[in-house]
Amino acid sequence: MRAVDLIARKRDGHPLSRDEIRWFVAGAATGAVPDYQTSALLMAVVLRGMTPEETFWLTEAMLHSGDRLDLSDLPGLKISKHSTGGVGDKVSIALAPLAAACGVMVPKLSGRGLGHTGGTIDKLESIPGYRADLSVAEFKEVLRAVGTSIISQTATLAPADKKLYALRDVTATVESLPLISSSIMSKKLAEGTDAIVLDVKCGDGAFMKDSALARALASSMVDAGARMGVRTEALITSMDAPLGRAVGNAVEIEECVRLLQGAGPPDLMSLVSRLAVRMLVTSGACRDDAEGEARVRTAIASGEALDRLRRMIARHGGDPRVVDDPSRLPCAAHRAAIVADRPGYVTRVGAGLVGRAAATLGAGRTIVGEPIDHAAGILVAARPGDRVSAGDVVLEMLSNDPAALELARPLARAAVLIADEPPALPSLVLDSVR
Amino acid sequence: MRAVDLIARKRDGHPLSRDEIRWFVAGAATGAVPDYQTSALLMAVVLRGMTPEETFWLTEAMLHSGDRLDLSDLPGLKISKHSTGGVGDKVSIALAPLAAACGVMVPKLSGRGLGHTGGTIDKLESIPGYRADLSVAEFKEVLRAVGTSIISQTATLAPADKKLYALRDVTATVESLPLISSSIMSKKLAEGTDAIVLDVKCGDGAFMKDSALARALASSMVDAGARMGVRTEALITSMDAPLGRAVGNAVEIEECVRLLQGAGPPDLMSLVSRLAVRMLVTSGACRDDAEGEARVRTAIASGEALDRLRRMIARHGGDPRVVDDPSRLPCAAHRAAIVADRPGYVTRVGAGLVGRAAATLGAGRTIVGEPIDHAAGILVAARPGDRVSAGDVVLEMLSNDPAALELARPLARAAVLIADEPPALPSLVLDSVR
Numbered sequence: 001m002r003a004v005d006l007i008a009r010k011r012d013g014h015p016l017s018r019d020e021i022r023w024f025v026a027g028a029a030t031g032a033v034p035d036y037q038t039s040a041l042l043m044a045v046v047l048r049g050m051t052p053e054e055t056f057w058l059t060e061a062m063l064h065s066g067d068r069l070d071l072s073d074l075p076g077l078k079i080s081k082h083s084t085g086g087v088g089d090k091v092s093i094a095l096a097p098l099a100a101a102c103g104v105m106v107p108k109l110s111g112r113g114l115g116h117t118g119g120t121i122d123k124l125e126s127i128p129g130y131r132a133d134l135s136v137a138e139f140k141e142v143l144r145a146v147g148t149s150i151i152s153q154t155a156t157l158a159p160a161d162k163k164l165y166a167l168r169d170v171t172a173t174v175e176s177l178p179l180i181s182s183s184i185m186s187k188k189l190a191e192g193t194d195a196i197v198l199d200v201k202c203g204d205g206a207f208m209k210d211s212a213l214a215r216a217l218a219s220s221m222v223d224a225g226a227r228m229g230v231r232t233e234a235l236i237t238s239m240d241a242p243l244g245r246a247v248g249n250a251v252e253i254e255e256c257v258r259l260l261q262g263a264g265p266p267d268l269m270s271l272v273s274r275l276a277v278r279m280l281v282t283s284g285a286c287r288d289d290a291e292g293e294a295r296v297r298t299a300i301a302s303g304e305a306l307d308r309l310r311r312m313i314a315r316h317g318g319d320p321r322v323v324d325d326p327s328r329l330p331c332a333a334h335r336a337a338i339v340a341d342r343p344g345y346v347t348r349v350g351a352g353l354v355g356r357a358a359a360t361l362g363a364g365r366t367i368v369g370e371p372i373d374h375a376a377g378i379l380v381a382a383r384p385g386d387r388v389s390a391g392d393v394v395l396e397m398l399s400n401d402p403a404a405l406e407l408a409r410p411l412a413r414a415a416v417l418i419a420d421e422p423p424a425l426p427s428l429v430l431d432s433v434r
Numbered sequence: 435m436r437a438v439d440l441i442a443r444k445r446d447g448h449p450l451s452r453d454e455i456r457w458f459v460a461g462a463a464t465g466a467v468p469d470y471q472t473s474a475l476l477m478a479v480v481l482r483g484m485t486p487e488e489t490f491w492l493t494e495a496m497l498h499s500g501d502r503l504d505l506s507d508l509p510g511l512k513i514s515k516h517s518t519g520g521v522g523d524k525v526s527i528a529l530a531p532l533a534a535a536c537g538v539m540v541p542k543l544s545g546r547g548l549g550h551t552g553g554t555i556d557k558l559e560s561i562p563g564y565r566a567d568l569s570v571a572e573f574k575e576v577l578r579a580v581g582t583s584i585i586s587q588t589a590t591l592a593p594a595d596k597k598l599y600a601l602r603d604v605t606a607t608v609e610s611l612p613l614i615s616s617s618i619m620s621k622k623l624a625e626g627t628d629a630i631v632l633d634v635k636c637g638d639g640a641f642m643k644d645s646a647l648a649r650a651l652a653s654s655m656v657d658a659g660a661r662m663g664v665r666t667e668a669l670i671t672s673m674d675a676p677l678g679r680a681v682g683n684a685v686e687i688e689e690c691v692r693l694l695q696g697a698g699p700p701d702l703m704s705l706v707s708r709l710a711v712r713m714l715v716t717s718g719a720c721r722d723d724a725e726g727e728a729r730v731r732t733a734i735a736s737g738e739a740l741d742r743l744r745r746m747i748a749r750h751g752g753d754p755r756v757v758d759d760p761s762r763l764p765c766a767a768h769r770a771a772i773v774a775d776r777p778g779y780v781t782r783v784g785a786g787l788v789g790r791a792a793a794t795l796g797a798g799r800t801i802v803g804e805p806i807d808h809a810a811g812i813l814v815a816a817r818p819g820d821r822v823s824a825g826d827v828v829l830e831m832l833s834n835d836p837a838a839l840e841l842a843r844p845l846a847r848a849a850v851l852i853a854d855e856p857p858a859l860p861s862l863v864l865d866s867v868r
Contacts, residue, residue: 004606036472037605039474047477172445
């Protein structure tokens, strides 16, 4: 096989075979196929697309480029959860211990933030002492003891995806449904779980702005899961406004704690609960949504869910006292408010702009490996639909860098729109694909 | 400027600016832009195209990546000629001395063959002793003395094109009108001549199979020449059958000699003469075609054209006696004939198959740098329109490798079609663009 012939076929819009895709992916991962050929093929895929079969073969090839976790010695049903990323999306940090408290096991490998969306690992690392780089043996130990563990991506799972992703990032080949789908699913399938629940974000603050594209991505990923024999379900959820009231790192941990105490913002509570129920039903742990909902309510009311979070933090070397005393989390030295310039109804808190403002404040990074300010972020005081008077605080910006507050102010200010009439509020869950 | 942003814009079908193209080309040539980004952009260009302005800016950027020959100290009008390549296309080797004999100067930088089409330099190197790698000073000395000199591409002219071409070859990004046009024209414009005459081959044995594409390429190249203030003209000529009767290296030199002796095959004579006339008229050396034709006839009849070839060979260290005694050229040890399997009219001698058969015999190469057999090739005994009897020789294969004769036989046999009715013969010159 010659790489140039495969590139030419894809360039001309023809599908590649399973063997060809496997050969190319293996070559790209080992370096036998040089990067300049890989990036040419990636661009041809972006512009010519892939059939559902090709997308699955690509997923499969990346999955087979590395290890697949063997969790068979751990008891019970194991479930993966993944979000395509949004602003204020701290769902996993509350959901994983909640689902564990409901009786399923949630092994989770997460990433760091890049651009305007945050990363679960960055958020957890705002907890003093939290170690995300556990070995597989340590990971399984935490899973056995607590029922959930959230670690950073390891080099041995889907290494081909790691290689391709690094190349896509610098060659403008990120935006491609088959490439996104296979990248996510190769990693999720490598987690070796019985079921996968996906949260495909759609809207201004998400990677997918368009609901048709979000549905297509969801279908592609559910298809790949089904072909591998892993029950997979996707919710398509709105990401037009930040999720909950906290955007950043430490502030999102604090919000997760409040949620597991039963006092979280309604939108976040509703989404976490819906995802938990689907994890319980999809994996077969619960018969139906009603049974799942009852179990979720009990896990929160009993304090069991919060306790799982506390124990997970402790097992990862983190300070578990943050759960009872959030002042132990990093706290920003400087704050500044964005106030309403007129009375009326908040019609929009643009997730994209809030995300960029939070990154400007230090909560995110634009280059891989850049350090972040765990205390920085934005608190959303007024959500879409809220009535405000002129001068009311609508956003509060937090940072350790006073100059960053001024840089972020125009972005934050532009994120909030106020009008005379209350807006029509879209539902948070737009659709689901099974 | 960031390469990834430029790639993204081209991926999305937007034009790049002159500065952006210049920045990218300079970066690609120096390595400041890594190959994997360059190849991603090349694939985006293949699939998204370029506007005429972008194509010119790309040409200009590649031209400016290196030196432009300064021929201003040489007397008279200088003219470049270029063919996009065909099977049996030895035109330059006869045309350059012919035009020089008519009073214009023809500095020519040529390439080696790859795939099924031959290279002018390979053909010249079949002459014992011929050196194609003259320095610029030696090149100009030959030009001053003889009026023409044919050397191989130098590293200092359009080095960015050299870099991009090497990458295109291995990333399936050769087939793109703006990339082909800019590659050719950056090198031609670097020759620093007063006018450029292009022979755009179209048909089965050419790179461009389709006449609309050939016309578009011709227009693009003429446009780039005009924008640079260099009078440029293109003929679009048929490449469905091999040009002349010889396909190979030494055999093509011998055919050029015969042509300049006034005894060449009519199709080749007609094309060489037409191109010579257009070189004389386009450059302003002759008033009109009639004057040009008269001068061409005289240059051949007087022996002046042949003498220029003899002197050019001698100045390049080659054995000039090959002009009077072709047996001094390499001669193949083995021969085999393809005969007509039925009586009738030859309707087709497929240039593509003949080219592939000749390469199989050793006359061409599939990998850059591979050695070739200068004696190998094919003699076309029966041309389209010829009447043959069963058993008549239609093609004669030459090689120093007896096994190659058997490998090439099915290709050569498939190239020739014979039918009851004589074919409609297309004209050799299909169109011209000025």
